Amino acid sequence: MSKTKVVIIGASHGGHQSILELLKRYDDVDIKLFEAGDFVSFMSCGMELYLEDKVTDVNDVRNFSPDDFAKNENVEILNNHVVTKINTDKKTVTVVDSKSNTDQDYPYDKLILSSGVTPKSLPVPGADLENVFLMRGYDWATSIKAKLEDASVKNITVIGAGYIGIEAAEASRKAGKNVTLIDVIDRPLGTYLDSEMTDILAKELEEKGVKVVTSAKITEYVGTDKVTAVKTTDAEYPSDLVIQAAGVKANTDYLKGTVDLDDRGWIKTDEYLQTNVPDVYAVGDATLAYSIPANNHVPLALATVARREARYVVEHLFEKQPSVPFGGVVGSSALSVFDYHFAQSGLNSFTAGRSNVKINSSFYVGQLRPAYIPTGKENPQVCVQLFFAPSSHVLLGGAVLSKYDVTAQANVLALAIQHKLTVEDLAEADFFFQPGFDRQWSILNVAAQHALGEKDF
Structure with missing residues (x-):
């Protein structure tokens, strides 16, 4: 047969x-x-780890x-x-x-x-110059790695301030390079997070030595054989290497x-x-x-x-008529930006607008653990943003951000969004309490209570 x-x-x-x-x-x-x-x-999602020497071998990625x-x-x-x-x-x-x-x-x-x-290369003069790279796949990963280890490469310009661009900028900065990060929109990570969080991360990038240039239109990659600069309508940035991360x-x-x-x-x-x-x-x-x-x-x-x-x-491959339709996805992701870690799930203001979904939002800043634990490394500050339907209060999205790794909290948000829980459900959800880990009401409980207008506990 x-x-x-x-x-x-x-x-x-x-x-x-x-x-x-x-x-x-x-x-x-x-x-x-x-x-x-x-x-x-x-x-390719493991490329930054490879560039920072945090993997066993490039062939294992x-x-x-x-x-x-x-x-x-x-x-x-x-x-x-x-x-x-x-x-x-x-x-x-x-x-x-x-x-x-x-x-x-x-x-x-x-x-x-x-x-x-496939990653996009910007349709500008000079895009075919030597040392204008893309940030995806094995060949580009090994090529970028070689440039990060090349002492003659001093100035790196990264095009695009989404996840991939941020990873390229951070890896380049940690390799000791002068880094400029350029994006056409008005803030880094602007399609993933709202401004309350991107303002924090933009400051972090600058403090770690990354020059952030936003609302910029690139007109040319300058050079004869090799790239020497990136030109925008407003300025020119010296560049020994250009890493393009401008969409796919x-x-x-x-x-x-x-x-x-x-x-x-x-x-x-x-x-x-x-x-x-x-x-x-x-x-x-x-x-x-x-x-x-x-x-x-x-x-x-x-x-x-x-x-x-x-x-x-x-x-369902061999069913003439599948018994159930595909249930759909929430869409969740996470990233570190130097000392900060964030994770997001579902919609934000940008993606909601793209799909014509009306949302309300709430932004909460609080401590992870009880107030009797001194603020600092053992009791870090956490930011939580929630997005929900105006009338039903059904959760549609959310994000967490902290210098402490609270990214797993986004998995809770993802599950709540997938099962169409409300802000009220999250405000009363039964989570564990142990002061070495969290508060009597967890950070997500309190963030939801804040969204409902309640005073902080």
């Missing part, structure tokens, strides 16, 4: 999870995974190696293989082997797209005219994560994910999203 042929495109989180789920659930599958790159499943499945006769991992076309009439994919420059058609019964995204685009050009995409190239799916093409499913960064708090499909380039989507797709 022939095995069911499942083809997976892309070896990052969604592709990896798809393999794991297929092997766990089914015995009669023939799995082929095609990866365009040479190095399979490099975890990956989800999996092809060797992990070498003994499994049901799995074949083909790197340096670029899928260029889906032939829906024949149920095949056309794949180019980039080493031999030959192409071949491979049949599928089920096709899972986990195409991922979906790897979906090969799908145009076959799979439905929105006007920016993101893959559209239905409530079962199926595309418009029969037996073709899509997960991960290149898709529009269903956001529970936004009640809308939005780009959410997160490993957690890709893995949950892949788990759902494989579980």
Whole structure:
């Protein structure tokens, strides 16, 4: 009896999870995974740790190696293989082997797209100069590392003050470089956090020696062969190295005219994560994910999203009509900015506005532990921001920030948002108390009580 042929495109989180789920659930599958790159499943989210010498080895910063499945006769991992076309009439994919420059058609019964995204290079003069880098993938990681260890590289300019740009700036500063961080919007991390928290983090960046330039339009990368400066409409910044972290685009050009995409190239799916093409499913960064708090499909380039989507797709892969739709995701993430740590979940003012969701917000600052413990390292200050629906008080988002690591508190917020709890529910939620860890009412209890207009305990 022939095995069911499942083809997976892309070896990052969604592709990896798809393999794991297929092997766990089914015995009669023939799995082929095609990866365009040479190095399979490099975890770009671990790049800063590598740049700061906090990993065992750069070759370990990956989800999996092809060797992990070498003994499994049901799995074949083909790197340096670029899928260029889906032939829906024949149920095949056309794949180019980039080493031999030959192409071949491979049949599928089920096709899972986990195409991922590519970092954007700014369309300005000089973008092709030497030492203008991107911040994603194995090759760029090792190239950046070499520059951080090069004493002749003194001035580094980072373009984009989102998560990746902040990581690049911090790693560069810790390597002893002069760092300028430039963004077109008015504050760093402005799409992730509201101003109450970004004001704190912008000050932290400046105090740690990062020059923060906001509301800036870059007009040119200056240089003859190598980059020497970054020019904006207002100033010019000396640059021996430019690291671009200015957003991403979906790897979906090969799908145009076959799979439905929105006007920016993101893959559209239905409530079962199926595309418009029969037996073709899509997960991960290149898709529009269903956001529970936004009640809308939005780009959410997160490993957690890709893995949950892949788990759902494989579980229902052979059902003619899936028994339940995909439940959606909240969208949570965390980051350290030098001495500060923050985590956020669900919506904020920016993302709520993007989805036309009306929200109320509350910002609370308090101590983690009882007042009889002196303020400082043993009783740190914590900031909590909550976002909720104006009438129902259903929680739609939240964030925590402190020099103490309270990021796990965002997992509580994520669960509350996923299950549509209210501010009142959070205000009365039964958490543990032990003065070595927290207060009689935990920091999230008190933050919710503050949102309801109650006095601090």
